[in-house]
Amino acid sequence: MTINPDLQGRSYPAAEVYDVGREKIREFARAVKATHPAHFDVDAARALGHSDLVAPPTFAIIVAQRADAQLIEDPEAGIDFSRVVHADQRFTHHRAIVAGDQLRAELHVDGVRAMGGGAMITTRAEIFTLGEDLQRDPVATTTSSILVRGEGQ
Amino acid sequence: MSLKIEDLAVGQEIGKRSIDVTRQDLVKYAGASGDFNPIHWNEAFATGVDLPGVIAHGMFTMGSAVQLVSDWAGDPAAVVDYQTRFTKPVLVTDTTGTDAPGAVIEVAGVVGALDADAGTARIDLTVTFEGQKVLMKSQAVVKLA
Numbered sequence: 001m002t003i004n005p006d007l008q009g010r011s012y013p014a015a016e017v018y019d020v021g022r023e024k025i026r027e028f029a030r031a032v033k034a035t036h037p038a039h040f041d042v043d044a045a046r047a048l049g050h051s052d053l054v055a056p057p058t059f060a061i062i063v064a065q066r067a068d069a070q071l072i073e074d075p076e077a078g079i080d081f082s083r084v085v086h087a088d089q090r091f092t093h094h095r096a097i098v099a100g101d102q103l104r105a106e107l108h109v110d111g112v113r114a115m116g117g118g119a120m121i122t123t124r125a126e127i128f129t130l131g132e133d134l135q136r137d138p139v140a141t142t143t144s145s146i147l148v149r150g151e152g153q
Numbered sequence: 154m155s156l157k158i159e160d161l162a163v164g165q166e167i168g169k170r171s172i173d174v175t176r177q178d179l180v181k182y183a184g185a186s187g188d189f190n191p192i193h194w195n196e197a198f199a200t201g202v203d204l205p206g207v208i209a210h211g212m213f214t215m216g217s218a219v220q221l222v223s224d225w226a227g228d229p230a231a232v233v234d235y236q237t238r239f240t241k242p243v244l245v246t247d248t249t250g251t252d253a254p255g256a257v258i259e260v261a262g263v264v265g266a267l268d269a270d271a272g273t274a275r276i277d278l279t280v281t282f283e284g285q286k287v288l289m290k291s292q293a294v295v296k297l298a
Contacts, residue, residue, distance in 0.1 A: 024185075027184075027185045028185045028186070030181070030185070031178075031181045031182045031184070031185035031186065031213075031216075032182070032185075032213065032216035032217045032219075032220065033172060033178075033217045033220060034216075034217075034220045034223065034229070035220070035224075036220070036223050036224060036228075036229050038228060038229055038230070039229065048228045048230070050230060054228075054229050054230050055229075056216060056219070056220075056223070056229055057216075057219050057222075057223065057229060057232040057235050057293070058212060058215055058216040058219065058235065061186060061212050061216075062186055062187055065186070065187065065188060066187070081190075082202065085239075086211045086212070086239050087238065087239060088236070088237065088238040088239065089211070089212065089215060089236065089237060089239075090234070090235070090236035090237075091234065091235045091236070092233070092234050093230075093232070093233050093234065095230075096229070096230035
């Protein structure tokens with residue numbers, strides 16, 4: 001199976017809303033062995049000036065990987081998930097993610113590069129909330145490169 | 154704690170940490186993150202795709218390593234940018250039923266750069282497993298007070 005080179009420049013619109021809950025922030029924080037009180041105690045988060053519990057710095061991966069799934073599961077993409085290796089990851093926070101946020105993610109395929117018999121695919125998720133007048137308020141930009149190993153790699 | 158740029162210097166150490174990892178930790182991370190790739194919890198599947206055994210999620214390693222920076226900054230929201238490359242897997246052996254960790258990840262951080270105009274410090278993390286770097290160019294940018 002080969003990777004479709006026409007993927008480059010493709011984008012996938014925000015498909016669903018991700019509701020950020022307090023218990024999910026606590027669960028994710030425990031899973032990455034975070035102990036900062038701003039992830040667990042609402043009063044501690046508010047004392048730092050936040051409206052609610054603050055998500056750990058890599059929490060947006062949940063939303064980003066859901067967006068990536070649209071590409072990986074796209075039959076036109078030709079990606080075999082069992083041959084995918086995560087190569088790099090970046091999070092740029094325009095503001096902190098806090099409990100109560102309703103996040104949406106628009107996925108962009110920024111790069112497709114043949115490597116051996118496989119390909120390196122770079123995606124970018126623009127994560128935002130919608131304001132009352134439906135304007136986008138940017139929350140985070142995540143970029144990720146995955147290596148899809150070719151046969152015998 | 155409130156960090157000020159004038160009190161920091163490039164090369165200054167921010168601390169070190171050891172992170173014990175067990176197979177149960179990987180199951181917890183899978184559930185919390187939604188990444189259920191069986192290479193992170195099933196030995197037979199992992200060896201069947203030519204891995205030496207069950208390996209930690211790269212995002213587990215990235216996510217746990219940054220806690221050193223969150224705690225140093227005093228507010229996790231101060232980490233405004235964080236990036237890494239994944240270069241080597243962390244092999245987690247099955248120690249279920251014992252108190253022993255299946256792997257130990259070592260994290261150390263130094264101030265890599267200071268930007269007075271932006272009011273930020275770049276923290277460069279060295280993240281190793283069994284003496285080898287598992288993350289490269291692991292950099293967290295902290296917004297200072």
